[in-house]
Amino acid sequence: MAILINEENRVLVQGITGREGLTRAKLMMEYGTKVVAGVTPGKGNQTVLEVPVFDTVKEATENVAGINTSVIFVPAPLVKNAALEAIDAGIKLLVIVPDRVPMYDVLEIAHAAEQNGARFVGPNTLGLLSVGKGVLGMIGGRAETARQWFRKGHVGVTSRSGGITSSISYYLSRSGIGLSSIVHVGGDGIVGTPHPEVIKLFQDDDDTNAVVMFGEIGTTQEEQVADLIESGKFTKPLIAFIGGKAAKSGTRFSHAGAIVEGNRGTHESKVRRLREVGAHIVEHFDDIPKVTREVLDDLNLQS
């Protein structure tokens, strides 16, 4: 199994002829992801990395069978169009790598995704990877290093920071704890698949026995995860670290934000809520592998 990416994904790369698109398409293919087509408006009718490039997503899906995933590498102002195009063409999983995508654009993408039963990860994501199965985005940077850094096993990782997704996963692997899937949910305020969504996917994944979560101050994602545990919708052990303790609790300039979020969003509230529902909070980042090992051993779970 694993989540979001496995052997079944047939992947389109939007922006495949660009600097990032080309480099990352190569990484994905070398790691085993089935990249089957690319799209760059105005640059169709050529072959890049041995896959056909089309002018539009519709043209790609009509000509190449089974495309079900798109990874988007286009400049931020063009992301909305690219994503809406993919959703309109019936693609059900989008990974939106670029950062600085305007928030109202993300809201429009979210709206279209909901209407069409599609899901997107990002924006501002390093992507996601299922060990030994495939990678979407740019986690690992090179296939060879991704294979060295991430060892196969049964712990899932979900993180709000891209770099930390890799570092937690590497440090876990180095200490002998294997991974099922690792997900960078994206660094922005509004993301398509926040922690609680990833957590639900891990709940249903037979390959995953426990989850390590890297949270950060701001948004209500971690509190929502606590709600899931409380209501019995997530029953696997959760090991969590919340970054940003030293950061000044964000000066709020909007009362509206405070009214909607209430007391949520701070380091303290996230730690308190997660503790209340029995999650394992790690105080020092470097202790994540140790605590994960203890939790797995206590419950007699395989790593």
Add this chain to the structure above:
Amino acid sequence: MARLHEYQGKELLKQFKVKTPRGSIACTADEAFKVTAELATPVVVKAQVWTTKRADFGGIQFAKTAEEAKTKAEKLLGLQVQDFTIDTVLVEEQIKIEREFYAGIVIDDSSKCPVLIFSSMGGSGIEEIAEAHPDKVAKVNIDIVEGLRDYQARNLIRATGISGKLQMQLAGVLVKLWQVARKYEARSAEINPLVLTANGEIMAADCRVTVDDYAVFRHPDLGIEIARELNRPPSQLDKIAYDVEKNDYRGTFYFIQMESGFKKNDGYVGFHGAGGGGSMMSMDAAHTQGFKLANFTDTSGNPAASKVYRAARIILAQKNIVAYFGSGSGVASQEQFHSARGLAKAFIEENLSIPAVIRLGGNLEDKAIDILETCTKGLPAPVEGYKKDDTAHFCAERLRHLVETFQPDSGAREKFEKPDFDKPYSFETITGKITFDHGVCAECDHHACVEACIPEILKLENNVPVLAISTEEAKTGKCIECLGCEMECVYRGKRGAYIELPIAGLDEYVGEED
């Protein structure tokens, strides 16, 4: 987040025909006099600063006459409030308020849509009101595509117990507030208080709008200088850095100055992180070692080496920092030697005189550290590079050790001079200019520059490096500014290559500081 002042927010509301009190801004006491004289009514003089609860520090003053308004404005203008200096006041007619309401729009991360909030009680302390009187507050999610319909606004207001004509009047304002928020891509837009006047009019007595940083580029009419949330006006160095970021889309470069005016023995370090989460962790590590941070910087998302170079130059422009600490997540997906080259070039040109510890863990970390350490050998101060198995805490400890043991040269800091070229061969890149001194290159027999060029746009002709593509192609992006040609030449060549990467305003800034 790019915040707008009250008067700017009110201008936007006016565009959509929301009524606001008559008035105008004043930047001098005489202007305040003039505005009041023209209004010919008692006025309120309001400080335009980004703080809440302005009344608490006397930021809201009442005046009956133009003379009085002038005196009040005089008191406010130039006043220091937190880190801001008041440079503008808004002078408005006093209005007779019958009743106060609250209206706000915010983007909610859990429902992924804008939420409209209305309270039938408004004014100061709205958050407490909302908690104490939940029945007076109603919320509705706005459909991003359909927008807010008039009937939805009426139903929302109805839920707080308001009916009839007042309900209809208020609904009109809510729909307009939504239109303002949508048009200007506001992360939040609030009117507090929204008032019913004695004349039966609905007016926005105050207004706060925060525009999405990422959307600022679509709204040049707002005149936002720096699309960042700061608790003080941007510093000169902030502006220099923001210009670099704004003009270079490759990867992220974020710089904010956190402290200035400190002395050498205050123990401030220049901080250069990579990635938000890793940077936070690394800053904690520096704090644990007793360092204070002069700035926060993040270069990540696979930035061009030239961007990392500029970031380092800007960090080093901070006077009196005692060390340079570079550390991110520690296990970077990006190929780290690009950053190493950018840093090495900056350290060489600054003739680095403070110790530096750089944690370069990630892809091709061995190559990165080799480049960093080899190229910076011979500089006045030590430079150490570390890998993914070295924790941020360990690296901060190393830096502490270097700072404690480093004996700076007593001699004055030598200035880096742009090389004199014998037979220059130059071409432009996206943000700079590359020159090969063919006089020097002719003497070189391994041509590391051509081998190091990642996009392979150089070739040898008569045994010297030249472009293998047109100068136009090099300028428009075929040259990715990997700095390979220059830094490999520093590493093992004869220093025949030099890349000029100007940073607008930086030399002037450093000159003024000295």
